[in-house]
Amino acid sequence: xxxxxxxxxxxxxxxxxxxxxxxxxxxxxxxxxxxxxxxxxxxxxxxxxxxxxxxxxxxxxxxxxxxxxxxxxxxxxxxxxxxxxxxxxxxxxxxxxxxxxxxxxxxxxxxxxxxxxxxxxxxxxxxxxxxxxxxxxxxxxxxxxxxxxxxxxxxxxxxxxxxxxxxxxxxxxxxxxxxxxxxxxxxxxxxxxxxxxxxxxxxxxxxxxxxxxxxxxxxxxxxxxxxxxxxxxxxxxxxxxxxxxxxxxxxxxxxxxxxxxxxxxxxxxxxxxxxxxxxxxxxxxxxxxxxxxxxxxxxxxxxxxxxxxxxxxxxxxxxxxxxxxxxxxxxxxxxxxxxxxxxxxxxxxxxxxxxxxxxxxxxxxxxxxxxxxxxxxx
Numbered sequence: 001x002x003x004x005x006x007x008x009x010x011x012x013x014x015x016x017x018x019x020x021x022x023x024x025x026x027x028x029x030x031x032x033x034x035x036x037x038x039x040x041x042x043x044x045x046x047x048x049x050x051x052x053x054x055x056x057x058x059x060x061x062x063x064x065x066x067x068x069x070x071x072x073x074x075x076x077x078x079x080x081x082x083x084x085x086x087x088x089x090x091x092x093x094x095x096x097x098x099x100x101x102x103x104x105x106x107x108x109x110x111x112x113x114x115x116x117x118x119x120x121x122x123x124x125x126x127x128x129x130x131x132x133x134x135x136x137x138x139x140x141x142x143x144x145x146x147x148x149x150x151x152x153x154x155x156x157x158x159x160x161x162x163x164x165x166x167x168x169x170x171x172x173x174x175x176x177x178x179x180x181x182x183x184x185x186x187x188x189x190x191x192x193x194x195x196x197x198x199x200x201x202x203x204x205x206x207x208x209x210x211x212x213x214x215x216x217x218x219x220x221x222x223x224x225x226x227x228x229x230x231x232x233x234x235x236x237x238x239x240x241x242x243x244x245x246x247x248x249x250x251x252x253x254x255x256x257x258x259x260x261x262x263x264x265x266x267x268x269x270x271x272x273x274x275x276x277x278x279x280x281x282x283x284x285x286x287x288x289x290x291x292x293x294x295x296x297x298x299x300x301x302x303x304x305x306x307x308x309x310x311x312x313x314x315x316x317x318x319x320x321x322x323x324x325x326x327x328x329x330x331x332x333x334x335x336x337x338x339x340x341x342x343x344x345x346x347x348x349x350x351x352x353x354x355x356x357x358x359x360x361x362x363x364x365x366x367x368x369x370x371x372x373x374x375x376x377x378x
Contacts (some may be wrong), residue, residue: 010034014044017054018107018125018362038160041364045106052318054362057081058109058124059355060100068098072124073348075315075324075359081333081348090120090129090370100358101151103263105212107363110153110164119151121162121187121369125362128369135166135183135192150205152219154212158239162187162365165217165236169204178204178223184241198234199243209261213268214287215239220248220261220270231259233268235288249282249293264323265316269296279311297338315359326357333357 013021013035021044025032034040048054061069070089074082089111091098096114112119119132135149152165164185171178180198185191202223209220216235223230230252235244248259250272262269268284279299286292299311311325311334325334325343333346
């Protein structure tokens with residue numbers, strides 16, 4: 001092997017699944033150093049993203065079991081999914097559940113227990129994780145009431161750093177107006193720091209409405225106003241730590257519909273769920289430009305929708321002609337053909353009765369993290 005051209009070896013290894021590369025760390029010191037090098041890890045990740053290789057659906061059970069069960073299933077362009085495999089998770093507590101916060105980023109997910117008592121970054125494809133210290137907030141003198149922090153997880157490519165956003169909504173003691181405290185965690189420095197609050201007093205963010213895209217954390221903000229919720233999107237650039245604001249495709253929520261914020265195919269996505277069997281899916285063609293919102297498709301009762309069910313999109317097929325959906329009750333997956341306007345249910349054997357799904361790309365991110373051990377409990 002000493003005579004083998006190193007650039008060819010680099011190219012070959014960068015095409016292999018992460019689990020194989022973990023095994024190949026033991027081949028030699030030279031291979032170990034190559035696979036652990038940041039340039040190789042980045043090249044492997046970019047190839048996986050560009051070719052849609054080594055994709056899996058990470059499934060979390062929502063059937064009330066304690067501790068929570070996690071499964072993975074290989075995902076490709078066929079109308080079937082791979083076998084469901086149970087996997088260990090890093091925050092396994094006998095009397096508490098574990099939940100994924102937001103979407104996966106570079107194959108890494110952020111998970112927490114119950115009332116945000118434990119927090120960790122986790123790469124399920126190589127079973128490495130990193131426990132994260134919890135943020136602290138100082139609002140006792142300012143607040144009349146407050147809840148638990150809402151989190152978002154993303155990657156600062158300018159500084160090559162994974163970051164976690166923590167937002168604590170609270171009612172101000174003086175005038176009861178909703179306000180916030182915001183902290184930002186850096187994996188590189190393993191520390192939290194306070195940053196300016198959200199630039200929209202009176203608005204609040206709900207669980208699940210913080211997503212990462214284009215180097216920024218996007219938050220769907222709401223403000224209760226009579227019989228409707230005023231809505232807008234506030235984005236935090238993770239590198240500059242500056243906020244921007246832009247609008248939603250349909251204005252404000254009222255008694256007839258509600259919105260949820262997602263990421264689909266590298267674009268910001270809003271699902272508009274009307275209170276009869278109809279669901280509109282909007283895509284933002286140009287990030288941050290309100291006028292670029294485009295209606296992707298509509299589900300209606302008697303057409304593509306199923307009575308009394310609403311859907312959220314997970315991922316496009318490789319060619320972009322189909323999309324995987326999960327219904328809001330979190331009991332069923334569907335393949336949706338965007339051209340033929342038809343949906344077909346996906347059968348996944350061994351799946352829990354209630355679940356949620358997150359698409360993960362296979363990567364070597366967190367390669368220097370702690371290794372998962374069977375039966376680990378926190």
